[in-house]
Amino acid sequence: MSVREEFDDWATSGRDKGMEDRHWNTAKHALARMPVEPGDTILDLGCGSGYAGRALRDNAEAGRVYGLDGSPEMARNATEYTDDSDVGYLVGDFDSLPFADDSIDHVWSMEAFYYAADPHNTLEEIARILRPGGTFYCAVNYYEENVHSHEWQESIDVEMTRWDREEYRRAFREAGLRVAEQDNIPDRETTIPDASAFPTEDWDTREDMVERYREYGTLLTVGVAP
Amino acid sequence: MSVREEFDDWATSGRDKGMEDRHWNTAKHALARMPVEPGDTILDLGCGSGYAGRALRDNAEAGRVYGLDGSPEMARNATEYTDDSDVGYLVGDFDSLPFADDSIDHVWSMEAFYYAADPHNTLEEIARILRPGGTFYCAVNYYEENVHSHEWQESIDVEMTRWDREEYRRAFREAGLRVAEQDNIPDRETTIPDASAFPTEDWDTREDMVERYREYGTLLTVGVAP
Amino acid sequence: MKESLLEILRCPLDKHELELEDAEYADDEDADEDEVVSGTLVCTECGERYPIEDGIPNLLPPDMREETPA
Amino acid sequence: MKESLLEILRCPLDKHELELEDAEYADDEDADEDEVVSGTLVCTECGERYPIEDGIPNLLPPDMREETPA
Ligand SMILES: Nc1ncnc2c1ncn2[C@@H]1O[C@H](CSCC[C@H](N)C(=O)O)[C@@H](O)[C@H]1O
Ligand SMILES: Nc1ncnc2c1ncn2[C@@H]1O[C@H](CSCC[C@H](N)C(=O)O)[C@@H](O)[C@H]1O
Numbered sequence: 001m002s003v004r005e006e007f008d009d010w011a012t013s014g015r016d017k018g019m020e021d022r023h024w025n026t027a028k029h030a031l032a033r034m035p036v037e038p039g040d041t042i043l044d045l046g047c048g049s050g051y052a053g054r055a056l057r058d059n060a061e062a063g064r065v066y067g068l069d070g071s072p073e074m075a076r077n078a079t080e081y082t083d084d085s086d087v088g089y090l091v092g093d094f095d096s097l098p099f100a101d102d103s104i105d106h107v108w109s110m111e112a113f114y115y116a117a118d119p120h121n122t123l124e125e126i127a128r129i130l131r132p133g134g135t136f137y138c139a140v141n142y143y144e145e146n147v148h149s150h151e152w153q154e155s156i157d158v159e160m161t162r163w164d165r166e167e168y169r170r171a172f173r174e175a176g177l178r179v180a181e182q183d184n185i186p187d188r189e190t191t192i193p194d195a196s197a198f199p200t201e202d203w204d205t206r207e208d209m210v211e212r213y214r215e216y217g218t219l220l221t222v223g224v225a226p
Numbered sequence: 227m228s229v230r231e232e233f234d235d236w237a238t239s240g241r242d243k244g245m246e247d248r249h250w251n252t253a254k255h256a257l258a259r260m261p262v263e264p265g266d267t268i269l270d271l272g273c274g275s276g277y278a279g280r281a282l283r284d285n286a287e288a289g290r291v292y293g294l295d296g297s298p299e300m301a302r303n304a305t306e307y308t309d310d311s312d313v314g315y316l317v318g319d320f321d322s323l324p325f326a327d328d329s330i331d332h333v334w335s336m337e338a339f340y341y342a343a344d345p346h347n348t349l350e351e352i353a354r355i356l357r358p359g360g361t362f363y364c365a366v367n368y369y370e371e372n373v374h375s376h377e378w379q380e381s382i383d384v385e386m387t388r389w390d391r392e393e394y395r396r397a398f399r400e401a402g403l404r405v406a407e408q409d410n411i412p413d414r415e416t417t418i419p420d421a422s423a424f425p426t427e428d429w430d431t432r433e434d435m436v437e438r439y440r441e442y443g444t445l446l447t448v449g450v451a452p
Numbered sequence: 453m454k455e456s457l458l459e460i461l462r463c464p465l466d467k468h469e470l471e472l473e474d475a476e477y478a479d480d481e482d483a484d485e486d487e488v489v490s491g492t493l494v495c496t497e498c499g500e501r502y503p504i505e506d507g508i509p510n511l512l513p514p515d516m517r518e519e520t521p522a
Numbered sequence: 523m524k525e526s527l528l529e530i531l532r533c534p535l536d537k538h539e540l541e542l543e544d545a546e547y548a549d550d551e552d553a554d555e556d557e558v559v560s561g562t563l564v565c566t567e568c569g570e571r572y573p574i575e576d577g578i579p580n581l582l583p584p585d586m587r588e589e590t591p592a
Contacts, residue, residue: 002516004512004516041460066457070512070516072508072510075508076506076508079506079507079508085454085485085487086454088453088454088457089508090453090457090461090508090509090510090511091508091509091510091511091512092464092510092511092512093464093512093513093516096464096465096511096512096513097464098461098462098463098464098511099460099461099462100459100460100461100462100467101467103459103460104460
């Protein structure tokens with residue numbers, strides 16, 4: 001199934017908003033670290049509901065924010081959620097970014113990068129469009145060390161790339177990006193029930209759920225164009 | 227008073243260990259973000275008791291770690307706290323770093339950078355010794371937005387530089403470093419007593435103490451050599 | 453989309469500049485700049501055409517753009 | 523200090539290489555490499571001398587090195 005078919009479906013059934021709620025718990029901490037200067041141009045890859053761009057405009061004085069998504073329905077929803085004319089959404093694919101060389105100050109991507117058909121090529125595309133000194137904030141919950149995420153592939157028809165921390169660092173460097181930081185950002189807000197509630201529908205043990213959210217959380221890798 | 231006189235005194239009266247305990251609450255989170263590869267050479271500027279270097283050797287497979295301090299007594303204490311021969315301490319000054327160009331993979335500094343007599347020159351020195359792609363992790367509790375730190379200067383005889391977040395970013399860029407992230411790392415571990423305990427010796431209100439530790443915490447600015 | 457996006461937008465295939473054709477604009481008096489509601493973006497190099505619908509430009513490579521098969 | 527530190531250590535004043543003189547080594551059989559306990563580091567360019575005491579090299583610029591005044 002194509003990205004478009006899979007995620008148009010998610011968008012029309014309202015899953016874009018559900019993801020926004022869940023991802024915000026860790027995304028907000030990563031977004032707060034971005035060294036955004038007033039007027040900067042920011043691109044959100046796989047923007048979904050587009051919340052990251054709206055937050056960067058509201059809190060970080062970003063100049064223009066563009067959200068790119070392979071699903072037209074996602075881009076349509078995102079457009080409806082804002083009337084800020086300095087936030088724009090467009091349809092496009094990670095492997096053929098429709099931007100000029102050196103045209104973007106910062107690229108953000110949450111829970112989307114690993115859907116790229118050719119992630120190494122996507123990193124090269126990101127390195128191409130970033131101006132020297134621009135950053136790529138790549139946040140993922142689906143990665144090798146997070147064993148609790150491995151089964152997600154079973155319910156998604158788009159092939160997902162499952163790198164470990166070191167593979168992320170290496171791939172960034174191969175694409176010409178400097179690696180500035182790598183971090184696990186814990187999700188301290190998702191409610192974890194008392195031990196008596198386990199097993200739940202999704203979790204065998206409380207320990208697993210604690211490990212997934214409070215320990216592994218979101219893996220952030222920050223690259224910088226040289 | 228000179229750095230040496232002020233801090234030799236701190237070292238011989240055991241304040242190096244007190245700082246280690248307090249600073250570790252936030253320093254460990256910043257250290258965990260460093261993209262250290264096995265074998266990397268790391269320099270700790272103003273190392274005090276030298277805990278950061280020891281932690282990087284134990285947890286991040288750093289190859290060699292050097293701690294530099296302007297106080298001979300600090301360097302002496304730090305040397306005594308380890309028998310790892312790949313950790314070395316030396317006496318030197320921030321404004322005349324005794325290292326070759328491009329010789330260091332990562333520079334770390336906790337609660338020390340602002341003592342530099344000429345911080346802009348120190349940043350240029352750091353940019354000089356870092357290899358391309360190397361990072362500078364600069365962590366400070368004393369900075370403009372942290373109003374609760376302003377009075378510290380009164381009890382320290384070395385002149386301290388009090389930049390705000392933006393001044394840190396600008397100074398890094400002026401020295402030729404890319405700014406990859408800036409973040410406030412909360413100290414969630416320092417015990418904050420019940421409201422009934424306030425005012426305490428150090429704090430008028432509980433709100434102030436919460437703001438100081440849980441909100442402002444430690445300001446981290448990460449620079450990358452291009 | 454705002455017309456100024458054209459400054460940095462490029463053809464996804466060959467990264468050349470795009471020209472806006474058949475543009476229709478929103479009649480919003482508050483807008484400080486022209487808001488394109490529909491039109492076509494044409495690559496100045498390869499001639500490939502990309503639609504703008506409901507203000508959203510679709511810059512998918514042409515082989516990914518076709519409608520969902522039934 | 524380990525002797526290998528000399529590979530990256532430089533004169534703080536002019537950043538030229540340093541030469542080790544009058545070195546005394548620790549007689550530690552476990553050490554995989556020579557551990558210098560005392561000696562002098564001499565700048566190959568300006569001739570400035572930096573002491574190593576108790577294994578700790580002091581690379582302060584000479585005007586910051588003098589003993590604490592009484
Ligand atoms: N190859 C590709 N090109 C562009 N977008 C893609 C893509 N593969 C997946 N996506 C988009 O990436 C998104 C992943 S879901 C994450 C959405 C949002 N960032 C959030 O945090 O909630 C989906 O909207 C999907 O349509
Ligand atoms: N100009 C300078 N050059 C070198 N070291 C300096 C210096 N100014 C201050 N220092 C050192 O910086 C240290 C600051 S105290 C912080 C120590 C340690 N990093 C910790 O986190 O606990 C002191 O040990 C002091 O001697």
